[in-house]
Amino acid sequence: MFAAVIVGVNSKDVNRLFDYKIPDRLTDVIKVGHRVFVPFGPRHVQAYVMSIHDDTGVPEDKVKEIVKVMDVEPVLTDELVELSKKLANYYIEPYISVIETILPVALKTKSKKVLMLDDSASGEAKFIYESYAVNGELETKSLHTRDLAKLMPYIDTGEIYEDILIKQHTRKKIQKGVRSLYLNKAPLERAPKQYEALHVIEDSNEPVLLADLKAQGYSEALVRELEKKGYVEKLDMIVERDPYESAVFEADYEKELTGEQTAAFNSINNALNNREDETFLLHGITGSGKTEVYLQLIQTALNNGRDAIMLVPEIALTPQMVNRFKARFGDDVAVLHSALSHGEKYDEWRKIQSGRARVSVGARSSIFAPFKNIGIIIIDEEHETTYKQSERPMYHAAEVAKLRSEYHHCPVVLGSATPSLESYARSSKEVYKRFELTHRPGMQQVPKAEIVDMSDEHKDGNSGILSRRLEAAIQDRIDRGEQTVLLLNRRGFANFQICQNCGHVPQCPNCDISLTYHKNNSSLLCHYCSYEEQVTRKCADCGSTDVTFRGTGTQKVEEILRDVFNVDIIRMDVDTTQRKGAHEQLLSRFESDNVPILLGTQMIAKGLDYPNVTLVGVLNADTMLNLPDFRANERTFQLLTQVAGRAGRHELPGEVIFQTYNPEHYAITLAMTNNYTEFYDREMQFRKFARYSPYYFHILFTVSAERIHDCLEATTDIHKTLVDNVSESCIIIGPSPSPIERIKNKNRFQILLKYKREPELKHVLDALDEKYTQIYKKTGLSLKIDVDPQYIM
């Protein structure tokens, strides 16, 4: 028997199947999807079994044997093996890189060659071995050639031998536990506390964690006493990391659905029961109770003995959200998000793989949850760009969801208050079935927003960040003891430093971008390559000391707000939420201390639901409008609509104020009136006219190299290849410099391909990828192919 494997080496060069002989002792063990350990060239690597055959075309003298199986059960199901192939083909990626994104990083293993001391070793061998060993271990690689020469004689005699050590990325977490030996020794009459503790231990069917006993008031000394008397023994227990172990969840019960909710629920529920892989679009205004529909659908899936995947954007993975799921489904829920450690992620993954969790709630990557019988996949806030991975493999979770639903014959639900144009267009053509939720059960109606024209403010001599209208509204809330949420879509203290004398703005030496001023450590920081320099209050260009800071970031606004209102303010941006748990802490303080103002970047636009928030202000509604991206309007509309939905969600009516320099722009006026369909129509006209998605599919080619000349040569070549090989209905834009021309000292040029139907395109992409992988090895020029890009920049 032979196994065709993909080796755990992330390189295009080895992106193919390698056949290995399955040793007889493993023929009944090894299955498709198993992790195995194989000799590969001069070393050993981990590999994944993709298929199993009776014969191989590889000559006998070349075929090697699988050394070892890494797991009892395969880590990939047949479905996930197939899925990885499809994704690798679609996104032009090596198989291994897809497999490694499907699996938790903790499963990656590396091996190292070490020298070991044989039991038969003489004192002499032992002495010399130990003189080179570090922490009792001797890695061959770290050994100097001449030192190896000294060890050589003993290697020849076999006293020292070479072995391969596999190091697991993550170890299981081990804690001390105690187990009863059920021995009726001398009674414990004179030690009632010990007697009690012994009963606690005996009452449990499993060994008890020492930490748990301590929590119940039995000291370690007491347990030690029991151990000494021979009643119990200590042992190591493998415990699962549960990031939510200290949280208490109140039970949450099903709520009665409104008419609109019921219509959507029934239809999707039918698809679920009938095992149809249909896609639904749930278009519901903020607060219309999409989540309740999701929860009840998941319940049906569970009742049918099937599993459920729920995706939410990373920033929406708030404790509020997670709590609701934990409250409804208890321990059946696995939670996966980027703030978990590798070990924690692995444990959640294991919970799913072993069948102990039947529901997963998580960010993008949890679409790969290793369920074996999926009943429903839900993607909440489906328009969010975070569902597309910005690094390779650049997959979109919705694309993966569709593939998985086909396999499992289960419905996919896309939910949003502001669906992406692509999804809404598909629902309009009945490719997706759409349901509208237009009411907010038990809530105030969505507040109408008000637009403040900031150029009018300037004309009237108010050059500050706060319009008079917004300032008065905030003061009003403060007086009434209500809360305000302010959105400012920019971080840092001020955008940049500028010389008043010559106009020089400090630039990143590696990237084509201005440095951002951060006040807390008084530094200038590049947001692309993390280059950092200290602020010198002197122009680097002309030497003038007349330098100031321009633009206004969250730090600066926080100061202004403190000056104006003299109240407590919570600021939430990338800088204040980096620490683990900081996000939760800030939000819970906002609620419990009734802090008057919450100021933040877009991360505050989602999921916040606090009854006392009655005012939402957007300080700069148009920052995203001017981005060089065809989706700029859509993003602006979405963000404004989302953040407006934060106000007046309960008894108190809400008010929303947008400050802008473009008071006439339809993305802003239609967000003000909360008119999605009209926005959709207007924006579709633009997309049709400019020939963009959803009328066309896109592929973005980005070439980066140190020399501009090399970029141009490559992009010209790619351009020609495309022209020669695609049909005339395609539109090729470029080559042109990328919006950020230089990142990390590499120049960047791009080509955008727009196409409708191009069956042969895949081969062209493969050929280009192949060609430029070779070129990359020689010259360092790289080509990135982004299929269905989210950003054209």
Place this chain on the structure above:
DNA sequence: AGCACGCCGACT
């Protein structure tokens, strides 16, 4: 990707 092989320059 790694790792060995191999062919060149500069050291004890």
Place this chain on the structure above:
DNA sequence: GTCGGCGTGCTC
């Protein structure tokens, strides 16, 4: 003479 620099090529 040997050590080690990194270009080249292969991995079932």
